[in-house]
Amino acid sequence: MKKLIPYFAAAGLLIFIAIFADFLTPFDPYAQDLEGALSPPNSVNFLGTDRYGRDVLSRVIVGSQTTLCASLLLLATISSFGSLIGAICGYSGGRLDVFLMRISDIFLAFPQMVFAIAAAGALGGGLLNAAAALAIIGWPKYARISRGLVLSIRSMPYLNAAKMAGSSSTKILFAHVMPNIAGPVLVTAALDIGTIIMELAGLSFLGLGAMPPTAEWGAMMNNGRSMLQTAPWVILAPGTAIFITVATFNLLGDKLRDYLGGQR
Amino acid sequence: MKKYFLSRLIQLVPILFGITFLTFGMMQFAATDAVDIIYEQSGSVSEEIKAAKRAELGLDQSFLIQYGRWLGGVLSGDMGRSFISGKLVFETFVDKLPATIELMLVSILLTIFVATPLGILSAVNQNRPLDYLIRGLSFVGNSMPNFFAGLLLIYFLALKLNLLPIMSGAENLSSVIMPALTLTIAMGAKYTRQIRAVVLEELDKPYVTGARSRGVDEFTILTKSVLRSTLIMIITLLALSMGSLLGGTAIVETIFMWDGVGKMAVDAILMRDYPLIQAYVVWMAIIYVLMNLAADLLYHWLDPRVRYGEMS
Numbered sequence: 052m053k054k055l056i057p058y059f060a061a062a063g064l065l066i067f068i069a070i071f072a073d074f075l076t077p078f079d080p081y082a083q084d085l086e087g088a089l090s091p092p093n094s095v096n097f098l099g100t101d102r103y104g105r106d107v108l109s110r111v112i113v114g115s116q117t118t119l120c121a122s123l124l125l126l127a128t129i130s131s132f133g134s135l136i137g138a139i140c141g142y143s144g145g146r147l148d149v150f151l152m153r154i155s156d157i158f159l160a161f162p163q164m165v166f167a168i169a170a171a172g173a174l175g176g177g178l179l180n181a182a183a184a185l186a187i188i189g190w191p192k193y194a195r196i197s198r199g200l201v202l203s204i205r206s207m208p209y210l211n212a213a214k215m216a217g218s219s220s221t222k223i224l225f226a227h228v229m230p231n232i233a234g235p236v237l238v239t240a241a242l243d244i245g246t247i248i249m250e251l252a253g254l255s256f257l258g259l260g261a262m263p264p265t266a267e268w269g270a271m272m273n274n275g276r277s278m279l280q281t282a283p284w285v286i287l288a289p290g291t292a293i294f295i296t297v298a299t300f301n302l303l304g305d306k307l308r309d310y311l312g313g314q315r
Numbered sequence: 316m317k318k319y320f321l322s323r324l325i326q327l328v329p330i331l332f333g334i335t336f337l338t339f340g341m342m343q344f345a346a347t348d349a350v351d352i353i354y355e356q357s358g359s360v361s362e363e364i365k366a367a368k369r370a371e372l373g374l375d376q377s378f379l380i381q382y383g384r385w386l387g388g389v390l391s392g393d394m395g396r397s398f399i400s401g402k403l404v405f406e407t408f409v410d411k412l413p414a415t416i417e418l419m420l421v422s423i424l425l426t427i428f429v430a431t432p433l434g435i436l437s438a439v440n441q442n443r444p445l446d447y448l449i450r451g452l453s454f455v456g457n458s459m460p461n462f463f464a465g466l467l468l469i470y471f472l473a474l475k476l477n478l479l480p481i482m483s484g485a486e487n488l489s490s491v492i493m494p495a496l497t498l499t500i501a502m503g504a505k506y507t508r509q510i511r512a513v514v515l516e517e518l519d520k521p522y523v524t525g526a527r528s529r530g531v532d533e534f535t536i537l538t539k540s541v542l543r544s545t546l547i548m549i550i551t552l553l554a555l556s557m558g559s560l561l562g563g564t565a566i567v568e569t570i571f572m573w574d575g576v577g578k579m580a581v582d583a584i585l586m587r588d589y590p591l592i593q594a595y596v597v598w599m600a601i602i603y604v605l606m607n608l609a610a611d612l613l614y615h616w617l618d619p620r621v622r623y624g625e626m627s
Binding site: 153154156157158160161162163164165166167168169170171172173174175187245249252253256257258259269272276279280283286290293294297298301302 | 326329330333334337338339341342454455457458459460461462463466467469470474557558559561562563565566569570580581583584585587589592595596599600603604
């Protein structure tokens with residue numbers, strides 16, 4: 052457990068920055084200053100300014116709120132919703148199980164990002180729609196995993212005992228089944244954070260996610276694309292931010308898996 | 316054997332039906348439609364003209380009727396016409412598909428030729444500096460979004476070093492290098508890691524010890540035995556990564572102005588050109604399933620155990 056602390060600390064720091072982003076920015080991330088547009092990194096604007104003269108560092112910090120918070124919320128939603136569906140399927144079985152699993156099969160047999168691009172586009176863009184598109188294609192994976200886990204514990208004595216003690220199915224599901232499948236689901240979710248961040252930023256990069264002037268890493272990179280030669284810092288800053296964030300959460304996920312995997 | 320492939324193809328039907336129904340349904344929630352975007356440039360256009368255009372494109376009908384019409388068309392081999400260009404969707408698609416397939420094939424080949432040796436080198440040198448270096452590189456590649464990797468490649472290879480053209484058509488061979496390399500970074504990183512794991516496992520098996528004790532040199536063991544037995548795994552992993560490759564092409568084609576179906580789809584989405592978006596979804600599903608089938612076929616060809624297992 053001790054070995055995990057630095058990774059949790061690094062991820063915690065990123066989340067801290069994201070939550071308190073508004074207090075940490077040196078400048079107003081939306082304040083335009085056309086005379087100081089596209090100035091390279093200097094002692095005032097550490098990461099330079101973009102084409103509207105907005106401070107890139109402030110935008111990267113505020114962008115972490117958009118990108119990271121949206122990704123984490125999205126992941127929390129699909130992993131809890133997906134695993135709940137899976138748990139219900141595994142626990143109740145029968146027709147409901149067959150029906151829901153057929154639906155999840157359809158999604159699992161389709162390339163995730165392709166669907167997300169088409170769906171986000173169909174819904175008409177915007178961060179919320181991009182997240183919705185990723186959610187629609189993302190939950191079946193968790194349903195599959197948790198269903199398998201539930202099937203493996205379904206005939207455990209403690210579940211039978213709870214049933215005999217008169218607990219309702221709902222209570223058994225939430226009090227006994229869900230806590231016992233939480234571990235592997237959490238590891239899957241932790242390993243998924245990086246992918247979700249990249250996909251959400253990717254949709255914004257294509258113009259299908261966060262809309263300008265919102266400070267979001269993918270959208271910032273999209274805006275800076277045409278100025279790659281003259282003002283590379285406009286792209287390098289948010290790009291590096293995505294890379295560092297994804298790398299941190301990937302490391303955390305890897306270590307968490309090793310730790311929990313070694314336990315079993 | 317035949318039965319198996321037939322059943323795999325039949326599985327395509329509910330997938331196609333479900334996914335197209337869903338995307339069609341979602342288009343109903345969009346705030347703007349193709350007509351709004353067509354007339355956006357021409358300033359204020361009276362609502363009557365817009366309504367007439369909607370009626371012409373069938374957008375005034377209810378969603379189920381629209382979907383039914385589209386489905387009927389597809390079943391009779393007609394994918395409709397693009398709202399924007401008015402060209403046949405099928406023709407537009409067939410026009411752009413070769414460029415995407417070229418990009419995908421080059422990136423797959425690049426991935427195999429880069430990741431396999433790196434993975435083996437990493438496994439053979441387990442926990443030595445070279446292993447750490449390769450693992451570090453693959454970690455970096457794995458955490459790098461492909462749009463960032465692509466832009467970095469443009470910045471360094473094209474703008475700073477002037478080595479490669481930034482963008483040009485599919486007919487120019489050197490222009491495929493950068494987009495393919497971008498796709499290879501992410502795929503190759505994942506691959507190197509997995510091949511390392513597979514080779515490590517294989518090196519622990521008795522036949523390797525046996526070969527070593529017979530005095531067979533390490534290189535021969537690696538190339539003649541280990542590589543051959545890991546081949547199946549390599550193909551399985553390839554088939555699994557097809558999905559992210561297909562998604563990746565959309566982003567990479569957009570960055571590099573590569574005139575393939577991915578870029579076409581993104582452009583179509585920004586213009587709300589529904590028939591093209593639907594065609595993209597349908598074709599991606601078909602390509603994805605066919606790619607997986609091809610991987611299955613390769614198994615049969617490469618691994619006698621799969622063949623004999625089926626016969627008995």
